[in-house]
Amino acid sequence: MVDTVNTVTEPVSRQERKQRTRQSLLDAAWELLAVRSFDALSLREVAKRAGIVPTAFYRHFSSMEELGVTLVEQSMRTLRGMIREARTRPTQPSEMIRASVHTLYEHVRAHEDHFRFLTRERYGGNEQVARAIAVELKLFSSELAIDLVRLENLREWNSDDLHMMADLIVTAMLATVLDLLEARTRDKDTDQAIKTVAEKRLRLIFLGVPHWRSS
Known part of the structure; x- marks a missing residue:
């Protein structure tokens, strides 16, 4: 008989989720900046690369x-x-x-x-x-x-x-x-x-x- 161990995953807090999404936006910008200037970036494509809707961008950056x-x-x-x-x-x-x-x-x-x-x-x-x-x-x-x-x-x-x-x-x-x-x-x-x-x-x-x- 094999004992099973129940693992409990700690829930991610709202603040942690927000921080992760914010970092995803920064990472997305870095990826896009590898091939173009900052002025050539659009909010929409940064949000898309980060996997969020454009309106959610403003929860992290004004x-x-x-x-x-x-x-x-x-x-x-x-x-x-x-x-x-x-x-x-x-x-x-x-x-x-x-x-x-x-x-x-x-x-x-x-x-x-x-x-x-x-x-x-x-x-x-x-x-x-x-x-x-x-x-x-x-x-x-x-x-x-x-x-x-x-x-x-x-x-x-x-x-x-x-x-x-x-x-x-x-x-x-x-x-x-x-x-x-x-x-x-x-x-x-x-x-x-x-x-x-x-x-x-x-x-x-x-x-x-x-x-x-x-x-």
């Missing part, structure tokens, strides 16, 4: 613009956290550079759709989406400026100069993102060459630190 801003926040939030972790472990600039470039590389290769969206929409298309990207990049730069104070040669720098250096670093990292996305060949040698150039860019920025007089 507009396509709000959906776009959420996509930006979703893309950048994880990156900021990963880069922050990479920066807080090392105490020397060379170690921080190496760790940050490696983390950026891993994240870009794992989420290329997110970064294509960010680089494509940064200067074109929907105004609210472009503004959200600018805000997220500024937050990214501000967090970096705070972290830079931990480095010995930067402790006496004023806030304006720290933010200026942080902006230079973010610009260099964005150049690396483009290099990775636009690479014609995808192999270890090509990726290693891109990472090497990325580290050189950042080292070049840090070389100027001892000679700069912050005032």
Whole structure:
């Protein structure tokens, strides 16, 4: 005789169902954005891809613009956290550079759709989406400026100069993102060459630190 075990499935709450549907809309948008710009998306096709009726879209987002801003926040939030972790472990600039470039590389290769969206929409298309990207990049730069104070040669720098250096670093990292996305060949040698150039860019920025007089 075989004993049977009755398994009880916990009911899914209304809030959980709502969250799942919201994420389905975001996932549907990511799939569609792989082949077109955000402005080319329609609410109806995003809802259809997510498996809901168009009117149900408004239970989760007030507009396509709000959906776009959420996509930006979703893309950048994880990156900021990963880069922050990479920066807080090392105490020397060379170690921080190496760790940050490696983390950026891993994240870009794992989420290329997110970064294509960010680089494509940064200067074109929907105004609210472009503004959200600018805000997220500024937050990214501000967090970096705070972290830079931990480095010995930067402790006496004023806030304006720290933010200026942080902006230079973010610009260099964005150049690396483009290099990775636009690479014609995808192999270890090509990726290693891109990472090497990325580290050189950042080292070049840090070389100027001892000679700069912050005032």
